[in-house]
Amino acid sequence: MKMEIDKRFRNSETGGYFEHCLVCHENVLENEKDYFIEKIIRRIKSLNLTEVLFEYAICMDCAQDMRKKISQHSMIQMETYFNQNARLNERNSIDLKTHQTTENCLFTGKPIPNCDEFSLHAHCEGKQMIVSIFPYAVSDDAMDAMSEILSAETMDELDRFKKTHFNGPPELFELLSPKRLLPF
Numbered sequence: 001m002k003m004e005i006d007k008r009f010r011n012s013e014t015g016g017y018f019e020h021c022l023v024c025h026e027n028v029l030e031n032e033k034d035y036f037i038e039k040i041i042r043r044i045k046s047l048n049l050t051e052v053l054f055e056y057a058i059c060m061d062c063a064q065d066m067r068k069k070i071s072q073h074s075m076i077q078m079e080t081y082f083n084q085n086a087r088l089n090e091r092n093s094i095d096l097k098t099h100q101t102t103e104n105c106l107f108t109g110k111p112i113p114n115c116d117e118f119s120l121h122a123h124c125e126g127k128q129m130i131v132s133i134f135p136y137a138v139s140d141d142a143m144d145a146m147s148e149i150l151s152a153e154t155m156d157e158l159d160r161f162k163k164t165h166f167n168g169p170p171e172l173f174e175l176l177s178p179k180r181l182l183p184f
């Protein structure tokens with residue numbers, strides 16, 4: 001099943017589609033290859049609003065290259081965490097066409113409105129999202145738990161990814177923890 005990429009996964013500045021892969025800069029709308037959209041968002045409770053810390057599209061090839069740079073030990077840890085914690089049964093019972101799949105953390109079930117930080121993930125093709133385990137949201141709690149079981153080497157790699165590719169304002173660079181860039 002596919003559905004049009006909606007507001008959750010559009011460019012938050014322009015409202016338009018993401019057009020280019022963050023890493024190789026290929027046009028993801030035109031080249032008909034699968035790609036992913038990732039957003040890392042923080043909640044400013046005192047102002048009752050959310051702010052995007054980092055958002056991008058990444059093509060399948062670049063996402064796979066990124067995974068190859070992660071140590072095998074960490075990949076196994078991540079897969080184990082995924083298999084043990086992903087709440088797939090609960091998702092089967094909800095209407096995937098609604099926005100419900102990004103209202104709770106895929107792993108902990110924590111309501112996203114209760115998260116100080118969270119990430120959103122979509123698997124796309126052109127202007128469509130592929131509806132499968134995607135799209136989903138990940139809570140701060142789940143990202144914290146997963147970062148604790150990964151190697152220091154992997155965390156360094158995520159830090160390198162952030163330093164190389166972060167394209168937002170400098171004040172947000174400081175706020176963005178590399179552990180929010182886990183490749184789910």
Ligand SMILES: [Zn+2]
Pocket residue numbers: 021022023024025026058059060061062063
């Ligand atoms: Zn790419």
